[in-house]
Amino acid sequence: MPIAKRRKEDVTVKLIAVFKQLIAEGTLEPGGRLPAERELAESFGVSRSSLRQALKVLEIMGVISQRVGDGTYLNKGADAILREPMEFLILLDGISAHELMEARLLVEPELAARAALRASEEDIAEIHKELRAMEAAKDDHAKFVAHDLLFHQAVFHAAGNRVTSLMFSVVHKSLDKLITMTSQVVEPEHTLTLHRRIYQAIRKRDQDESRRRMTEHLVDARDLLSRAAEKQSHFQMAARIQTLKKKEPRPSR
Amino acid sequence: MPIAKRRKEDVTVKLIAVFKQLIAEGTLEPGGRLPAERELAESFGVSRSSLRQALKVLEIMGVISQRVGDGTYLNKGADAILREPMEFLILLDGISAHELMEARLLVEPELAARAALRASEEDIAEIHKELRAMEAAKDDHAKFVAHDLLFHQAVFHAAGNRVTSLMFSVVHKSLDKLITMTSQVVEPEHTLTLHRRIYQAIRKRDQDESRRRMTEHLVDARDLLSRAAEKQSHFQMAARIQTLKKKEPRPSR
DNA sequence: CGGGATTTATTGGTAGTACCATTCCCCTCA
DNA sequence: TGAGGGGAATGGTACTACCAATAAATCCCG
Known part of the structure; x- marks a missing residue:
């Protein structure tokens, strides 16, 4: 048995x-x-x-x-552990990029504040490192966005909570492509400025300002993304796979 | 092919x-x-x-x-979609109940504030309903805790972001057992008082107070849980399943 | 003619076998 | 001592056979 x-x-x-x-x-x-x-x-x-x-x-x-x-x-x-499920979650519940950004907006400012409170010197160095990597990748959109997200990950890490960190690494990955598209119509220097402010605030150990700067950045990003998403919606219709034939509610027999 | x-x-x-x-x-x-x-x-x-x-x-x-x-x-x-993965995530990364509670503490206060801002009348009624259900289940620990968590879920729903809601429903479920154990040594009226304050604050549409009351409650709960977890650690050694025999790094052959 | 019981076909669930390609280990030989 | 080759073990896929649960179609009786 x-x-x-x-x-x-x-x-x-x-x-x-x-x-x-x-x-x-x-x-x-x-x-x-x-x-x-x-x-x-x-x-x-x-x-x-x-x-x-x-x-x-x-x-x-x-x-x-x-x-x-x-x-x-x-x-x-196991960072990747939530990845597949998350993708299906987004598909099935029809969660939009906007809603994902809203989630970030709810959580990340508070985490930035927490980071300002308890970040170690190494944490701050790591955040700075990603900031410089962004500066170095101004011309490479994909790379730029990758380091953008790593910047946020570094802030998460500095905040010291793995649960939120892991959860939002998935959210970040889900948004990756869309953000990359958006970044092509935004001046890199604009994004960099917002990130620098966040970094400076955390470095100064100023919780309130960290929170405000992160909010400022994410509100900006959210709005940019929403506009980009509108334009993209026209291209939703992708090539279809016709392999699957039937999907009726149970064929009579 | x-x-x-x-x-x-x-x-x-x-x-x-x-x-x-x-x-x-x-x-x-x-x-x-x-x-x-x-x-x-x-x-x-x-x-x-x-x-x-x-x-x-x-x-x-x-x-x-x-x-x-x-x-x-x-x-x-698909509410349950993140459940299994999340459990493994907690297992593999060795995430403790304390860290889960820290995650709640980072996120839920902000969501309570958001709930105060944008909750509909139905949302508030739902929160109240769970509060009364808790009152009615004072003597049934399992039921009491279940409605406790549903209360928080209702707050999430009122905040209007499904991403955070779905993510933390998993966190709640992971904590369910432990909270149930804890609740046996805590006066139900104590928990109820804290919940009532949250409800009242949201009902008053007072964002700041909602945030503070939620923080108050979760700090309290976190500390209770930590103490309970310490006592429980002695019982960690469960009966082993001996079905699995080998786990060596590749047997010689 | 109507409705409940029964049959029947379909569907997912499990077991088992056979074979393939890849990988690693060990042994042989230069 | 080192390089190469052979063999064994491993996961990947396909195919078959049978079981149990389900629901639709059918039958039978009142």
């Missing part, structure tokens, strides 16, 4: 629960290697097919990494 | 990308029914095994629902 036998849960769901516990209790350690699929399947008393489904879920979520000919490993940190 | 043939991506990964696009372009609509697995596999030119892996990923993430004998359906809203 495999695993347990609660309710009517999938074997897959049970397996995932088992892995969760194994990680929680330390039997599996980040970076560690898991037994081969064939062995695992046998010791769990399930087929390899079922086991693979569970492993695939974990891999897509970024919990583990699988390499042919090598093995399966438990990932260490 | 199945799907496409970029790089060395899994068939599973490709399939997920395809589904993502099908959802994005509207070929698949929330609530709609997907073709049977056998049909889908054929039209995509992949085996059912591979297709099922992709579908399983989507199901666990909460994107779709599968029912034997019935079919596969695309979910509408």
Whole structure:
């Protein structure tokens, strides 16, 4: 009798629960290697097919990494873990870039204030580093935006809370493309000025000003993005994949 | 030749990308029914095994629902979509309850202020409803905590940002058990008083007070939780599952 | 003719097998 | 001592067979 036998849960769901516990209790350690699929399947008393489904879920979520000919490993940190789910969340709930920016606007100012309060010298140096990287990449939009977001990540890190940091790294990634498009019609120096003010405020350990400067920047960015999004909406209609044929509510039979 | 043939991506990964696009372009609509697995596999030119892996990923993430004998359906809203990933995130990065509470403390006060600003009459009624539900459940810890969290969810909803709302619903769920334990050593009336103040402040449309009252409550809760967590740490060593045997860095062969 | 019970086809769930390409380890040989 | 080759192990995919749950179609009886 495999695993347990609660309710009517999938074997897959049970397996995932088992892995969760194994990680929680330390039997599996980040970076560690898991037994081969064939062995695992046998010791769990399930087929390899079922086991693979569970492993695939974990891999897509970024919990583990699988390499042919090598093995399966438990990932260490997992920044990417929320990425896929987040994308679907945005798709399914129809969350717009505007709403994502609103979320940033709600959270990031407070985090900037917190950063001003508890940033270490290294944190501040890191923020400064990203600022200079932005200056150096004025002409490369993609690079410029990448360092823009890293700047914000550095502020998150300085604020010292990984939960918000991880959550909003996903939000940032979701906005990446759109921001890159926007950046092409905005003077880099404009963006830089706003970032410099934030950096200076944090450096001065001025919580109120940090909060205000971050708000100032994000309000500006939000409005720019909204306008860009309007223009882009015309291009929404992409090439279709016709592979999928039916989608009726259950064909008669 | 199945799907496409970029790089060395899994068939599973490709399939997920395809589904993502099908959802994005509207070929698949929330609530709609997907073709049977056998049909889908054929039209995509992949085996059912591979297709099922992709579908399983989507199901666990909460994107779709599968029912034997019935079919596969695309979910509408997806509150639960971040749940599993978030749990692993907490596990892998070793995030503590304290850090989760810190995250709440960073975000929820600002959201309370926003709620005071833009809550509709219905929103305020909903918050009040949860407050009364808490009062009615003074003696049932689990129920009391459930409505406690729903109270906060209602505040989120009133603030009007789904992104933060969805993200923190996961944080709340992660904290649920621990809060329930804590609530057993705290006078319910104490918690109620703090919640009433928040409600009154939002009702008065007083942003500053809403922010302060929410901070007051969460600071209190955080400290209670930290103390409870200390006591609990002794019980961390749970029964182990010995099914998994090996975890060495690649057995010699 | 109507409605409940039954049959039947469909669907997702699981197991198992076979084969492939990749990767790594170890052994051999120069 | 070093380089190369062979073999074993690993994850990836496909295919088959069967099970259990579901819902639609059918039958049967009042």
